[in-house]
Amino acid sequence: MKEKLSFSLFYVGLLSAVIAMLLTAGAFRTSVSTQTQFDLKQQGAIISSAYALMHSPDELKNFATSSLRITLISPTGNVLFESDAKANKMGSHLSRIEVQSAIKNGEGSSYRESQTLETDVYYYAKLLSDGNVLRLAIRKATAYAMLSGVYPKLAILLVAILLFSLFMAHILSSRFVEPIRKLAENLDAVKFPEGDMVYKEFAPFVRELKRERDNTEREMARLKFERNRFHTLIEDMSEGMILLDAKNEVVLVNGVAREMFHTEGDFTGRNVRCFSQNAELIHAVETAAGGKKDDAEIQLFGKDIRVIASPVFVSGEVSGVIIILLDVTEKKNLSDLREKFTANVSHELKTPLTSIAGYAEMIETGIAKPEDISGFAARIHKESKRLLTLTNDIMKLSELDELSPNAIQLEKVNVSDVLREIVSALESLADKRRIQIALPAENFFILGDRNKLYEMFYNLISNAIRYNKDGGSVKVVYEKNAVIVEDSGMGIAEEHLPHIFERFYRADKSRSKETGGTGLGLAIVKHIAELHHAKVSVTSKLGEGSKFKILLNA
Structure with a gap:
């Protein structure tokens, strides 16, 4: 920005200098033209005064110079004297504008190309007392010769103006950009350097920028809080969770899921197949990516994991997949343990009950001899005690199963x-x-x-x-x-x-x-x-x- 501004200011200075030089040159040209006409008129007055004392028109050559041409014209237009040519070979000058104006008004002037000299010439004509017309002329080149010394000075002035423009463009652009630079360096500051602004026009911009920054900071703080809360919530989950985008690339994986898959490192942006090649898991993910919820049970490192894959819809389209991983190993083991426990309890209870029922039946039906009844009763008592002990232990275990450490x-x-x-x-x-x-x-x-x-x-x-x-x-x-x-x-x-x-x-x-x-x-x-x-x-x-x-x- 600073460089662009410097060049813009330089170009403005350059254009201004060129315009100024052109105007100055034009003013000089106008001034030279006016001054030349004035000088011819002054010299005409002097020569016309001297003409009254002359005995012959040829004496006019004393006033002619290499730059000043003198012509004496009769009332009929004949050239009586010419300082730059032979008068007898020149045609009638009665049609010349300045001559006609002098005859009519006493004096006249013009600027045109000379047929004799074949160059642009300034003319001044004055009516003399004897009726002749005195005409003075000076070439344009001669009139503008004085400018030859001015143009180099103007060129030097132009170069000086250009250098000054470069310097001022650098100074002004630096001064203009400095408040913006300070502003950029203090974007994270508690207060913007509004009081240090060079231009008061910047104050509304600074206030608006500050307001937008404050709004952005509040929004960023809110988003950070929400992100941290979401991250904490995800990490504190007892279940594993994997979030995929529409391309089945990993967006988020919580710690429980990493532990289940025994993985470390960052999987963000990688396809779920890089995370796991389990066929059931991939099938569940592909089904969910198609818009349907699916679940499966897989084996991971000796653990039973239930996979629940659900599509995430945004504006009616599937934008991702969320995978919930549940460790059902303990639940499954507990179920197996209960089944085994039930079978064992049935077996353990069946043995003493069968023994008690057998001895009791033998006593009831009279099969047992009288002398054996006391022995059978002792065995029934022993099995009953064993059954009672077993029942008490089962009740204790059932009670302990219902308790938690807390x-x-x-x-x-x-x-x-x-x-x-x-x-x-x-x-x-x-x-x-x-x-x-x-x-x-x-x-x-x-x-x-x-x-x-x-x-x-x-x-x-x-x-x-x-x-x-x-x-x-x-x-x-x-x-x-x-x-x-x-x-x-x-x-x-x-x-x-x-x-x-x-x-x-x-x-x-x-x-x-x-x-x-x-x-x-x-x-x-x-x-x-x-x-x-x-x-x-x-x-x-x-x-x-x-x-x-x-x-x-x-």
Whole structure:
């Protein structure tokens, strides 16, 4: 802009200088013409005064010069004297304009081409007292000769004006552009430099620009807030989300979706096929891009993912696709677990019920001998107790399934007190098998639900007694934030260790039934530990005993 403005100002200066020079030259020409006529008239007056004293017309040659031509013409038009030619060879001059005007008015002048000299000439004629006409003439070239010294000076003046125009154009353009430059440099400033404006005409422009900037900043702030809120909303979703444009190119991917696909990096602007080549996913996307909602279930890195692809319509046309990814692995596993649990419960309940029904039927029908009735009754009682224990454990698991970690009542619990209560309750069972139980002397406090912690440690210590050898030992120790229950029992084979916390899983089924185990105790332990954000682990060697470790939030 500055360069263009400088050239514009320079061109204006150049045009002004040229016009001024032309006007000056024209004025000089007019002035020279007027001055020449005036000089001829003055010289004519002088020569006409001297003419009265002359004895012969030839004396006029004393007044003629190389630039001044003198002609004496008779009233009849004959040339009596000519300083630049031979008078007797010249024709009549009576028809000359200046001669006729002199005869008629006493004097006359004209400017025209001379037939004798063949050049433009200024003429002045004066009527003398004897009736003759004195005519003075000067060539145009001679009259304008004085300008030859003026034109170089005018040329120098023109060059000076051009240089001055360049300088002033630079100064003025810089001065004109400076406020705009300051304005551009202060677009992000709190206040525009309105007070520094050189031209007051800029003030309305600055105010309007400031108003527009303020509006833009408010709109940008609003859009940024909306973008951040949208980004936060998308990132906080528990579901994965992928947004595609009309070309099936990725516009947005949230963190959950990246985690599901185990991908990192920026996929923006890339086709969804670069994100995943899963056939079911691509088919769902293509169906949605055609304007119809579609869903599918795919496998991703061992997880079951439900894909819901929906078209995004703008003005009645599909402008993109939004993909929602739902991790249904836990739901599916829970469904499978419930089915398995139902089957196991049916199986576990069927065995004692069948036994009870069989013995009762034998007693009812009289098949049982009188001496066998007491034995049958004892077996019915034993199976009933087993059935009651199994029912209680099932009810406990059902209750735990309904709870979440935020639903339990937390209090400060001394684990040592809980363990002493448990040992007291199991004292008769331990004494019967001559099993020694060692508890730590120090106190150990945690935040938890006392009743559920009691149930968890009761199951661990009860199992340590039941699956121990006669005369064995059970030891409970504290290790930082962990409680360890260690026994000297039969141990667990390595292939069973990954499954012992599953419901109804028994490492030794015959031994479990003999001890009255239901196969749900360790499942209850694991469930209660998870409710307390704890981790339960086990190490064991066959024939050497087992060590269960509960890592708690102490």
